[in-house]
Each structure stands twice: as structure tokens, then as C-alpha cells.
Amino acid sequence: MRKVLGKAFFRRSAPEVAPDLIGKYLVREMNGAQEAYMITETEAYEGLDDRASHASRGRTKRTEVMFGPAGHWYVYLIYGMYQMLNVVTGDDGHPSAVLIRAVEGIDGPGRLTKRLSITRDFNTKKVSKVTGLWIEDRGVRIDPTHIKKTARIGVENAGPVWAKKEWRFVYI
DNA sequence: ACGATGATGAAC
């Protein structure tokens, strides 16, 4: 079983999509060669009110993609050095996204994009084979007891309510 | 514990 995930999968709330992405495969195609990595850690950023989300400041040039249709990449630069890879989720007009923080063998969102040569060139592009970066269901079933829920990382400034939400999902 | 390193958004 090998299915490329599309809009139907991503067009749900970020806290629904994020745990479902654990066990799916991030596939990168470069100069004819494919590399696939099982996703092991994700974080959900959901809605205008989520103060940990870039979208909480409203529609800007950068966040516009988060307000758009599900199934597109949102890639941005952080600390002047690292690129963060997100998938836009939810309905068109509703800002939400899932940050892919780790895959099997590559721990950390900044390391992940560096290793897979993922840059802001992917920003706003579709999550599909044609862009060279997509996500597949390869039939791996992850038992919910193997998905740990925790608070998100690096969002202390979002205020107690949003910083405490257990929207980080880790494969254990 | 700290500095690297540059885009972003808000203030002025």
C-alpha cells in the first residue's frame, strides 16, 4: 500500500492532521533519486487565535499561504539560518498548519530541511510529486499509545493558554 | 550559556 496524500487528508484541523502524520513518509526527489523518511515528530498551529502561530498577527505577505487551501508547503526562515517545513491544513480562508519537526534519523526541524535541501523555494508550492517533495501513506499503522502528546517547543511567549496546549506529537 | 545571522512586522 502506497498512497500519495492530497487535499482530502490535509483539509482538517491541524491538531487532527498532526498526529495522523506520524508514521507517514516524507519523500524528497532530487536529480532522479528518491529518499523517503518516516515522520516522527509534528506540531499543530491552529487558527487566528493561536498566539503561538504566525497567523495570529493576521494576513501578511508571509502568512498568506497559511490562510490558503490545504496541501501547500509553508517554509520560512528562522533565526536567519534555519528553514522550517510546514504543511498548510484546514479550509481555505482558515489559517492553520503542521510543522514537521523530525523524521526517522533526522531530529530537529532545522536539521531536517538542511539535510533534505528544503529551502523557501518550496514556500506556497503544492505538496505533490510534481514539486519534488510530498508525503505518502506506506501502510504503516501507528498505535496511538506510541504517540506522545506534549506542549509545543519554543512558544513560551505565546501566553500560558496557548503555550500549554498539547499540540506536539512524538513517535515513541 | 551563548552567539550566529537575516527576514519579519510593528513602531516611529
Place this chain on the structure above:
DNA sequence: TTCATCATCGTA
């Protein structure tokens, strides 16, 4: 146009 901030990481 300046300025603080930042969904991080490597070195110490």
C-alpha cells in the same frame, strides 16, 4: 527607517 523578536542549533 530602525528595532526587537524569532516554531533553532552548534559549540562550550
